[in-house]
Amino acid sequence: MDSPYLHSPALSQHSPSDYDREQDEDPQAGSSRLKPAAQLTLMRYLQDLPDADIPPSPVPPRFHTGRLPNSKAGDGKPRLLLMGQRRSGKSSISSVVFHKLPPSETLYLETTTRIKKESMHSFMDFQVWDFPGHLDYFDPAFDVDNIFDEIGALIWVIDAQDEYLDAIMRLNTTILNLQHSYPNINVEVFVHKVDGLSEDYKSDTFRDIIQRVQDELSDHGYENAPVSFYQTSIYDHSIFEAFSKVIQKLIPQLPTLEALLNSLCSNCHIEKAYLFDVLSKIYIATDTSPTDIGSYEICSDYIDVVVDVSEIYGWDRPSENGHKENPEIDETGNNDAESLITMERKGNNYLYLREINKYLALICLMGDDSPAEKKALIDYNVGVFQQALGQVFPRAER
Amino acid sequence: MNTGKRQKQRKVLLMGKSGAGKSSMRSIVFSNYVAKDVRRLGATIDVEHSNIKFMGNLMLNLWDCGGQDGFVENYLTHQRNHVFGSVAVLIFVFDIESREFQADVVSYSNIIRALEECSSGAKVFCLIHKMDLVQARLRAQLFEERADYIRAASEGFKETVDFFPTSIWDQSLYKAWTQIIYFLIPNAATIESLLQQLAEVIDARELILYERTTCLMVTHVTRGTEAQNPFTDRFERISSILKTHKQSMAKHTGIPAGSANFAEMQIKTGRFMFFITRLTENTNLAASIPPSEQVFNAARVNILLARPRFAELDIASRPRPGIQQAFAHSASAESDAVAGGGRGGEGEGDGWAVEGFVA
Numbered sequence: 001m002d003s004p005y006l007h008s009p010a011l012s013q014h015s016p017s018d019y020d021r022e023q024d025e026d027p028q029a030g031s032s033r034l035k036p037a038a039q040l041t042l043m044r045y046l047q048d049l050p051d052a053d054i055p056p057s058p059v060p061p062r063f064h065t066g067r068l069p070n071s072k073a074g075d076g077k078p079r080l081l082l083m084g085q086r087r088s089g090k091s092s093i094s095s096v097v098f099h100k101l102p103p104s105e106t107l108y109l110e111t112t113t114r115i116k117k118e119s120m121h122s123f124m125d126f127q128v129w130d131f132p133g134h135l136d137y138f139d140p141a142f143d144v145d146n147i148f149d150e151i152g153a154l155i156w157v158i159d160a161q162d163e164y165l166d167a168i169m170r171l172n173t174t175i176l177n178l179q180h181s182y183p184n185i186n187v188e189v190f191v192h193k194v195d196g197l198s199e200d201y202k203s204d205t206f207r208d209i210i211q212r213v214q215d216e217l218s219d220h221g222y223e224n225a226p227v228s229f230y231q232t233s234i235y236d237h238s239i240f241e242a243f244s245k246v247i248q249k250l251i252p253q254l255p256t257l258e259a260l261l262n263s264l265c266s267n268c269h270i271e272k273a274y275l276f277d278v279l280s281k282i283y284i285a286t287d288t289s290p291t292d293i294g295s296y297e298i299c300s301d302y303i304d305v306v307v308d309v310s311e312i313y314g315w316d317r318p319s320e321n322g323h324k325e326n327p328e329i330d331e332t333g334n335n336d337a338e339s340l341i342t343m344e345r346k347g348n349n350y351l352y353l354r355e356i357n358k359y360l361a362l363i364c365l366m367g368d369d370s371p372a373e374k375k376a377l378i379d380y381n382v383g384v385f386q387q388a389l390g391q392v393f394p395r396a397e398r
Numbered sequence: 399m400n401t402g403k404r405q406k407q408r409k410v411l412l413m414g415k416s417g418a419g420k421s422s423m424r425s426i427v428f429s430n431y432v433a434k435d436v437r438r439l440g441a442t443i444d445v446e447h448s449n450i451k452f453m454g455n456l457m458l459n460l461w462d463c464g465g466q467d468g469f470v471e472n473y474l475t476h477q478r479n480h481v482f483g484s485v486a487v488l489i490f491v492f493d494i495e496s497r498e499f500q501a502d503v504v505s506y507s508n509i510i511r512a513l514e515e516c517s518s519g520a521k522v523f524c525l526i527h528k529m530d531l532v533q534a535r536l537r538a539q540l541f542e543e544r545a546d547y548i549r550a551a552s553e554g555f556k557e558t559v560d561f562f563p564t565s566i567w568d569q570s571l572y573k574a575w576t577q578i579i580y581f582l583i584p585n586a587a588t589i590e591s592l593l594q595q596l597a598e599v600i601d602a603r604e605l606i607l608y609e610r611t612t613c614l615m616v617t618h619v620t621r622g623t624e625a626q627n628p629f630t631d632r633f634e635r636i637s638s639i640l641k642t643h644k645q646s647m648a649k650h651t652g653i654p655a656g657s658a659n660f661a662e663m664q665i666k667t668g669r670f671m672f673f674i675t676r677l678t679e680n681t682n683l684a685a686s687i688p689p690s691e692q693v694f695n696a697a698r699v700n701i702l703l704a705r706p707r708f709a710e711l712d713i714a715s716r717p718r719p720g721i722q723q724a725f726a727h728s729a730s731a732e733s734d735a736v737a738g739g740g741r742g743g744e745g746e747g748d749g750w751a752v753e754g755f756v757a
Contacts, residue, residue: 294650301646306665308639312632313603313670313686317623337667341660343647355667 078152078250079127083174085167086111086133088159089192089234094118094130096234097243097280103234120280126152126250148178152250153186160205160231161193168209172216179222187227188246189213195233206231237297244282244296253392257285260392264385265289268378270352271367274299278307278361299363302351306339336386337361340375354382356389408582409459409484413509414491415502416441416465419527419566423491424448424462426566427575427612430654432645433566444469445481452609453616453680455711456583470505474512482516487578489523492544495531499544507551514554522559523578524548530565537563569634572641576615576634586617589711593619596704600697603670606633606684607677610659613640616681624686636684640674666694675701678709 082090092106098120116130156174158167171189178185191209194202210229217225230242248254261273265287272295275285281300337355352364352375362382412420422436428450442464450458463473463481473481490509496502513520526544529537545561552559562574580586589607596619597605603624607616615633629635648658664673670686671694677683683701687693 298646298650301643305639305643305663308635309665309672310667312627312629312635313672314667315628317626317669337665339663339665341663343651343658343660 081129081154083131084157088157090157148182153246155188157190157192160191161196168212189229190232192232194231195235240281256392261287268381270364272365274363276361407457408486411488412462418491418493420491482512485517485520487521491525491527494528503551510553522555524561525564527564529563530567569638572634572637579614590617600700602685602687604686608682610682613637
């Protein structure tokens with residue numbers, strides 16, 4: 001019958017330039033970079049192992065990942081300490097963020113009775129130490145040096161739905177102690193479980209906590225202590241956003257990354273660009289335009305879409321030898337996963353995702369004024385960005 | 399099957415005990431509710447009618463019938479002919495957690511009897527709902543037991559009644575509704591054969607046709623090794639992924655979830671290429687193809703060209719304007735697109751400061 005369709009070889013005559021260009025951009029594609037093989041998916045399973053082995057690397061890291069003012073061992077693994085009163089939600093946070101436990105399941109978590117150490121192997125290695133709430137760390141029986149050496153950040157979790165005066169008192173003691181011996185440790189206060197509070201009450205509580213902590217600190221003459229505050233909940237994206245900011249402070253290359261992203265955004269008319277760690281959905285950098293939680297959410301949900309679809313169709317296919325596929329078409333797509341969503345309404349705005357390496361993905365929210373035809377340009381510029389990142393972040397090459 | 403004119407309106411009854419989850423189900427599938435939003439729904443009073451346009455040629459006349467005993471009594475007596483007349487499909491929802499399962503089945507039998515009397519050609523689907531509340535290892539067995547018991551009470555529909563385990567918290571809901579919808583689509587076979595042709599031409603591993611607003615699968619074509627894909631529930635999963643994405647887009651952009659449609663979504667990896675694009679006014683086509691830019695671009699163009707023919711199928715029940723005309727139309731579209739294909743390589747010469755970009 002008379003088919004209205006074009007056959008694929010016919011089309012190839014019309015656009016050979018597409019392929020040439022692609023190869024020019026990317027001379028060492030396939031050689032240095034990892035095979036794509038739906039890594040997005042595979043890594044997800046790796047993540048579920050409580051203590052996955054560190055992927056072997058012949059190249060020792062050239063840069064310190066993380067600010068390690070007190071490092072003796074110098075193994076380059078910043079620690080995140082999770083502390084706070086008992087039942088304030090520390091283990092829930094670590095399970096939801098790093099183990100992708102559905103928030104509703106955290107009800108069944110047991111009380112933590114001993115220090116739980118977990119290593120994360122992602123774009124940078126770090127350890128998360130989940131502390132039981134009832135311990136007094138500055139008891140002389142504890143090896144304080146061992147705990148606070150090498151830590152990148154201390155995350156103090158306060159249950160906003162509970163009586164928080166005790167928690168603040170302990171937090172203040174801890175900060176004052178730390179200021180004395182380890183003044184460079186970032187203290188990150190998570191005012192947690194805010195999902196259950198009304199808008200007004202939430203901001204009142206938040207302000208009250210900040211006020212109480214800062215008053216105490218200035219009374220002791222530490223006005224500029226590195227203490228930051230976040231409102232978090234495991235039932236929405238706020239906990240991921242807060243973690244993103246905590247981690248970003250530990251990346252010495254952050255200013256460079258931001259400059260790169262800024263320049264990418266202005267060259268391609270990108271509204272907002274995020275560099276995501278695919279596993280944890282923590283973003284390690286974004287351009288310096290103001291962020292709102294909405295654009296973070298949409299990017300994070302978008303990763304889910306791409307990962308889920310990759311899981312469905314990225315299965316191991318038996319070799320397609322006997323398949324009647326056209327032998328000329330032996331080319332194997334792009335190496336890095338790439339995705340694009342164009343919206344029907346509101347003109348041209350769309351989402352763009354590109355896998356940068358095993359761990360990271362770049363996600364761009366495009367503004368209304370960036371027509372989809374410029375995709376070739378964006379592809380090219382993102383390629384440039386990818387190379388630059390390889391130089392900034394040695395980890396990114398692996 | 400009814401005659402041509404009748405095909406457009408199909409009456410669907412949604413029944414079951416009060417609190418079984420009928421309205422929740424309807425809100426999620428047809429009104430873009432998120433599973434956790436359904437807590438806000440109140441009890442359904444009497445019958446809530448909704449007309450849902452599906453695929454252009456099918457109008458679902460959905461009767462969401464409140465399940466409280468008083469209402470049911472009324473349906474069976476005063477409104478018997480009104481409610482049970484000319485029904486195409488009865489969907490009966492059972493609550494797996496129900497404490498009075500026997501009573502539910504008695505009520506079901508009464509309804510089935512009324513249905514048999516007024517529209518004997520109807521099809522019955524039973525959904526055993528809230529399966530998420532049962533422990534995973536007991537689910538299959540419990541479902542079978544209940545299904546057998548209900549089947550025994552199905553009178554004249556014993557042979558034809560279909561059962562599905564469902565839950566609003568996973569994709570099983572989409573699976574059940576996909577089957578129901580498939581039954582209602584008047585020209586599914588025609589669509590399928592056209593889709594098969596299209597798949598051959600573009601060398602797709604898989605083509606899936608989705609309805610746009612509900613994200614329910616209409617039909618699919620799977621070729622070659624893709625049939626061995628270990629994810630046998632992938633169609634429902636994609637339905638559910640699409641729906642979630644739609645809600646997320648709606649939340650961010652502030653446009654109502656009903657119209658937060660994407661024009662196209664592409665995912666390219668080294669193992670497969672995947673895209674979903676609009677096919678007709680009411681459908682989206684998802685295609686999984688081998689990882690090759692060449693095949694990908696050809697597939698996109700071909701799908702563009704195939705649109706008019708699918709659009710025609712969409713309004714099948716109207717007297718056809720003459721199939722030749724449609725062919726002529728697609729032929730001219732073809733030449734347009736070929737001319738357009740050469741344009742792809744442009745757009746680099748815009749003088750963008752690319753070199754200076756490396757820091």
